[in-house]
Amino acid sequence: MLDPDLERGWVDRELAEEFPALALWLVRVEAGSGRTPDVVRRRLRQLSNRITGGHVIHMRQDPVPWAYRVFWRQIGIDPDTERTPVEQIALDRLRHGGLRSRNLLDDAITIATFETGVPVLALDADRVGSAIGLRLSRNRELLGGAGRPLSVRQIVVADEDDSVALVSGEVDDARGVTRSTQRMVLGAVQVAGVPLISVEEALWTVADTVTVER
């Protein structure tokens, strides 16, 4: 498969001044989710076998997971309570004795996030605008325009009109990927200390998994 084009999302001026290295990278994919094929299940099992207790303990000192941990802390999230996605995957693996397969997209995101440390979010391309970026929430804003209320100055992923997700990964139900999704927008937030190559690898791994390995 050819590498899909990487787009850089916009970042609100105030947010860019606070976090100069913050960036949102996007990839558009002509695919949806669905049942996980055996080849992806096998990959998930192999990945699961590589995660050990010692690995999980030392993960918080690995450069990329550490960078997201620091970012979590700087934006007011306790990473020991609300885990970064890669730490949550590792912890779930220890708790359940394996990585549970859910659906093609979630499994692809699990693989990509654990391999690279970079969290990936997915949106239904037909339910979001064309210009996606990062900004602060406005006064009395609702997630997705009609979802749950957001507190002031939360960091959100937004299109031209509404917020569509939180930077920490929560996606509005109306904008997320469903069974009927035909096209997706994959996004990854790059923070200080995370090389672009890791972000690219994360996005391409998900794109590759959902389009090729059916």
Place this chain on the structure above:
Amino acid sequence: MPDSLEQRTEAPLLPQGPPASPPLVPRSAPDERPARRSLLDQVARLESDLSALFVSSWPRQGLGVFVASRGGPRILSLLELEELRDELAHRVDDARLGLSDRTRVEEQHRRRIEQMLLEPEQHKWVRVSNEDIGEPGCKHWHVRPRWGILGMLLNWWRVRISSGCPLAEGQGHRP
């Protein structure tokens, strides 16, 4: 001295006090960015220290490395950043102190194991576990009499080292 006092009293007094000047009003809001940048860097460094302490302390439990959430994800105010920095600094200090205390006690336990092996009869019935020396696993050193009551009567003591954790027994009855 009297001359100087006289000179002071002779100084001309202003009839209406010093001329009134309008209060200084800043023309622009102070730039918080350098302070915020510095605080964000400090938070990053302290988080790094806390992570390192967490990893060093494994498998020991109970070292407080948790710092409360600030309702994110959002941009924190300068005051909130300062509070976060202070709380992280306290946690790092507490964790360092706690780890230092524990390692001192663990070192004493290690020395005790050596003494138990050299002179078991001086440490009757003493039991030291892996947890006491800050290591994972279920191994323990136990000073027990050789040949039961006979060893007790004859003062024949030895250190028994357990072979590790018990094997998993599974669930339910075997068919």
